[in-house]
Amino acid sequence: MMLGIVVLLVAAAIASLVLQGRRESMGDAETRSLSVAEAFAHAPGMVAALDSPDPTAVLQPLAEQTRMETGVEYIVVTGANGIRYTDSDPSQIGKQANPRYKEALQGRGFTRTYKGSHGRAVVSVVPVPRPGGPPAGLVTVGIKVETVNKLAHPSIPFAIGAAVTALALTSGAAALVSRRLGRQTRGLGPAEMTRMYEHHDAVLHAVREGVLIIGADRRLLLANDEARRLLELPADAEGRAVTDLGLEPRTAELLASGRVATDEVRPAGNRLLAVNLRPTGERGGPPGLVATLRDTTELQVVTGRAETVRERLMLLYRAGDRVGTTLDVTTTARELAEVATPEFADCVTVDLADAVLRGEEPEPPSGDVINVRRTAISGTSTDHPLYPLGRVIGFVPLAPEAIGSSSGHTWMVPDLTSSEQWRKVDPEQAARILEHGFHSLLSVPLNARGVILGMANFWRAENEEPFDAEDLSFAEELVARAAVSVDNARRYTREHEMAVTLQRSLLPRGLPEQNALDVAFRYLPAQAGVGGDWFDVIPLSGARVALVVGDVVGHGLHAAATMGQLRTAVQNFSTLDLPPDELLSHLDELVARMDQDEQVVGGIAVTGATCLYAIYDAVTGRCSVARAGHPGPALVLPDHTVEFPEIPAGLPLGIGGMPFEATELQVPEGSRLVLYTDGLIERLDRDFDSGLEQLSQALADRDRTPEETCDDVLEAMLPTRPGDDVVLLVARTRTLDPARRMQWEVARDASAVAGVRKEATEWLADQGLDEEGFVTELILSELVTNAIRYGSEPITVRLLYDRALICEVSDCSSTSPHLRYAEATDEGGRGLFLVAQFAERWGTRYTARGKVIWSEQTLDEPPPE
Numbered sequence: 001m002m003l004g005i006v007v008l009l010v011a012a013a014i015a016s017l018v019l020q021g022r023r024e025s026m027g028d029a030e031t032r033s034l035s036v037a038e039a040f041a042h043a044p045g046m047v048a049a050l051d052s053p054d055p056t057a058v059l060q061p062l063a064e065q066t067r068m069e070t071g072v073e074y075i076v077v078t079g080a081n082g083i084r085y086t087d088s089d090p091s092q093i094g095k096q097a098n099p100r101y102k103e104a105l106q107g108r109g110f111t112r113t114y115k116g117s118h119g120r121a122v123v124s125v126v127p128v129p130r131p132g133g134p135p136a137g138l139v140t141v142g143i144k145v146e147t148v149n150k151l152a153h154p155s156i157p158f159a160i161g162a163a164v165t166a167l168a169l170t171s172g173a174a175a176l177v178s179r180r181l182g183r184q185t186r187g188l189g190p191a192e193m194t195r196m197y198e199h200h201d202a203v204l205h206a207v208r209e210g211v212l213i214i215g216a217d218r219r220l221l222l223a224n225d226e227a228r229r230l231l232e233l234p235a236d237a238e239g240r241a242v243t244d245l246g247l248e249p250r251t252a253e254l255l256a257s258g259r260v261a262t263d264e265v266r267p268a269g270n271r272l273l274a275v276n277l278r279p280t281g282e283r284g285g286p287p288g289l290v291a292t293l294r295d296t297t298e299l300q301v302v303t304g305r306a307e308t309v310r311e312r313l314m315l316l317y318r319a320g321d322r323v324g325t326t327l328d329v330t331t332t333a334r335e336l337a338e339v340a341t342p343e344f345a346d347c348v349t350v351d352l353a354d355a356v357l358r359g360e361e362p363e364p365p366s367g368d369v370i371n372v373r374r375t376a377i378s379g380t381s382t383d384h385p386l387y388p389l390g391r392v393i394g395f396v397p398l399a400p401e402a403i404g405s406s407s408g409h410t411w412m413v414p415d416l417t418s419s420e421q422w423r424k425v426d427p428e429q430a431a432r433i434l435e436h437g438f439h440s441l442l443s444v445p446l447n448a449r450g451v452i453l454g455m456a457n458f459w460r461a462e463n464e465e466p467f468d469a470e471d472l473s474f475a476e477e478l479v480a481r482a483a484v485s486v487d488n489a490r491r492y493t494r495e496h497e498m499a500v501t502l503q504r505s506l507l508p509r510g511l512p513e514q515n516a517l518d519v520a521f522r523y524l525p526a527q528a529g530v531g532g533d534w535f536d537v538i539p540l541s542g543a544r545v546a547l548v549v550g551d552v553v554g555h556g557l558h559a560a561a562t563m564g565q566l567r568t569a570v571q572n573f574s575t576l577d578l579p580p581d582e583l584l585s586h587l588d589e590l591v592a593r594m595d596q597d598e599q600v601v602g603g604i605a606v607t608g609a610t611c612l613y614a615i616y617d618a619v620t621g622r623c624s625v626a627r628a629g630h631p632g633p634a635l636v637l638p639d640h641t642v643e644f645p646e647i648p649a650g651l652p653l654g655i656g657g658m659p660f661e662a663t664e665l666q667v668p669e670g671s672r673l674v675l676y677t678d679g680l681i682e683r684l685d686r687d688f689d690s691g692l693e694q695l696s697q698a699l700a701d702r703d704r705t706p707e708e709t710c711d712d713v714l715e716a717m718l719p720t721r722p723g724d725d726v727v728l729l730v731a732r733t734r735t736l737d738p739a740r741r742m743q744w745e746v747a748r749d750a751s752a753v754a755g756v757r758k759e760a761t762e763w764l765a766d767q768g769l770d771e772e773g774f775v776t777e778l779i780l781s782e783l784v785t786n787a788i789r790y791g792s793e794p795i796t797v798r799l800l801y802d803r804a805l806i807c808e809v810s811d812c813s814s815t816s817p818h819l820r821y822a823e824a825t826d827e828g829g830r831g832l833f834l835v836a837q838f839a840e841r842w843g844t845r846y847t848a849r850g851k852v853i854w855s856e857q858t859l860d861e862p863p864p865e
Contacts, residue, residue: 324485
């Protein structure tokens with residue numbers, strides 16, 4: 001529309017300019033023709049020329065000359081008779097002129113535009129005056145209209161250029177204005193803008209929420225009807241500073257602050273308004289603020305209750321995350337006390353029965369007093385007068401709180417100062433509690449599965465509000481959830497104690513007496529509970545000792561029971577004096593049968609058990625080792641270097657299919673054999689190889705006793721409680737003094753027995769064992785006689801003086817003698833019976849070349865170191 005108006009205006013201007021130019025050109029033409037006509041008519045000799053016999057001859061040249069010089073179209077001189085004497089068209093000379101010449105002959109000249117013989121032209125007719133008489137003739141000067149228009153044409157391009165320039169400038173300005181208006185109106189047209197403002201105005205004044213628009217200078221620009229009502233604004237409020245509107249100081253301060261506010265409650269007369277403030281310039285709008293006001297007077301109480309409910313729900317939600325994080329009764333009680341302070345109570349105490357702390361179910365009270373132990377305290381101050389942790393508190397059954405304990409009902413005392421029943425229990429303690437400032441109490445029993453485990457007591461001091469019915473419901477819900485966690489922890493404690501008791505009963509309680517090894521051990525149960533790791537130190541015949549370390553995968557009672565079975569089996573197999581590889585083969589078969597039995601009854605298989613079995617011989621200093629899926633030992637030599645001997649791993653017990661292989665190691669005296677389970681070296685943050693490297697560093701470069709070695713290794717390897725069971729067994733090797741052992745070969749001749757008795761008696765005398773001579777002679781006589789009679793050469797006799805006197809007779813036969821009762825009529829068969837009667841122990845072990853029959857005699861005094 002703007003462009004259309006501009007085009008019309010420019011067109012009108014151009015037309016006006018053209019018409020004005022033509023009008024000015026016509027006026028100029030009229031003036032020029034009149035002036036030429038008058039000048040020619042009044043020229044001297046004009047009358048004489050007209051009166052001459054041939055006026056044309058005189059005047060035509062003059063007329064043509066004048067026409068050329070003045071630029072007129074024609075100059076016509078006419079006589080008084082109307083005959084043309086001059087003309088630019090010679091053919092017109094002598095012809096009669098237009099009848100209008102008569103008007104000029106009357107002495108009145110004129111200038112007119114009309115169409116004549118020369119076309120449409122501007123014509124001026126002037127009479128030629130004759131002194132003292134009528135005009136002598138007429139002079140007519142004409143300029144064609146076409147010529148007049150040509151005079152105006154040079155101004156038309158300029159006018160058109162000016163019009164185009166004006167049109168371009170106007171179009172650009174119109175485009176800029178349109179774009180700005182489009183941005184301001186967001187592309188809405190007049191109808192849409194009108195409708196929008198009508199709607200906005202209707203909504204602004206119809207909403208039940210006050211709206212204020214405040215400028216950057218903190219002056220009120222707009223207020224709707226609701227804002228005027230809520231703030232009681234004057235009629236001329238717009239344009240005034242918000243601090244000058246007579247508002248409450250706090251409300252005015254907030255409106256003038258310019259900061260962002262959300263539901264901030266401010267007074268306005270007898271109302272409480274929820275004020276929200278937001279800037280208007282965040283999205284390109286003008287700087288300022290928009291404030292909304294809501295009347296919250298009637299909703300204040302409801303809102304307060306809703307907020308309390310929300311806070312309580314959030315507290316219950318946090319309690320679900322914080323209470324019961326561990327299966328420890330004391331920790332769970334402490335978490336319950338901590339989660340309720342200080343949001344709900346200023347101080348919380350939890351009292352549990354001793355049976356609960358031990359993992360047992362509390363028994364119903366049978367006496368005059370119910371005893372509970374103060375297990376947890378949490379409060380805002382540490383100088384409270386309440387009973388301390390660990391204190392046994394006795395409740396009298398007749399007292400209300402004791403009745404609550406036995407019947408399981410919550411007991412609430414909103415005002416402690418007015419409760420006589422509460423004071424009766426312990427007047428002195430009650431006085432101290434009141435003096436400290438406690439004024440309200442809520443006692444809730446921890447009830448799980450119909451059993452009262454203890455009491456949770458909530459105290460208020462700094463919070464002036466007493467406990468009410470809503471607080472009671474919340475406390476019961478909170479304690480009910482915590483009671484489940486306490487009961488779970490109690491039952492876990494009971495099962496854990498049972499498992500620990502079983503495991504301790506199955507593990508060695510001490511080390512057997514023997515001289516071959518100086519042994520120290522450590523057993524650390526897993527953080528999650530007992531497991532299936534075990535160890536053993538088993539003295540064998542011939543100054544030998546067996547070292548055993550095993551592991552049953554898993555935790556709990558089943559793992560502990562399985563461990564006990566395997567340990568018992570190893571002890572039984574070791575009495576057969578089997579080599580390590582053969583013993584593991586028998587143990588593997590046993591585990592396989594156990595797995596089959598478990599599968600039949602639907603139980604848990606033992607698959608995953610490992611074992612390492614080593615036999616150290618103090619006479620030879622050699623150690624035979626075999627393992628079934630267990631980590632190999634570490635060997636610390638006397639020069640403090642650490643080695644990990646290559647021991648064939650073998651498969652875990654119960655898998656079967658592959659034989660086990662034993663390895664012989666020569667162990668120097670003073671070396672340390674280190675046996676362990678995988679829990680020592682494997683952790684979530686450490687792989688197997690890194691664990692071995694760390695173990696090597698902990699063992700190297702120091703001469704330590706086995707006890708010191710255990711402490712150093714655990715300190716380096718396990719800074720925190722392990723996640724798996726750990727067994728560590730350290731044994732320092734010793735060798736038997738050559739002076740305390742004797743060995744010789746015996747010929748296969750019955751007469752050689754006497755020589756054996758004689759040499760043995762002499763050696764015993766050298767050792768100071770004269771009193772053992774008779775028994776030793778008897779035992780050797782029977783053993784050597786059996787070897788000569790039933791065995792094969794070579795026959796060897798060896799005497800060892802250790803903690804016991806050991807007699808060994810070996811031969812190359814694999815036939816083992818058997819103890820039997822001889823008949824009264826039998827001449828023989830009583831030899832081994834006599835050996836069994838006089839010796840503490842006796843037995844047979846097989847070697848690679850035959851067998852060894854041995855016996856041990858207990859000595860009255862221990863041998864010297």
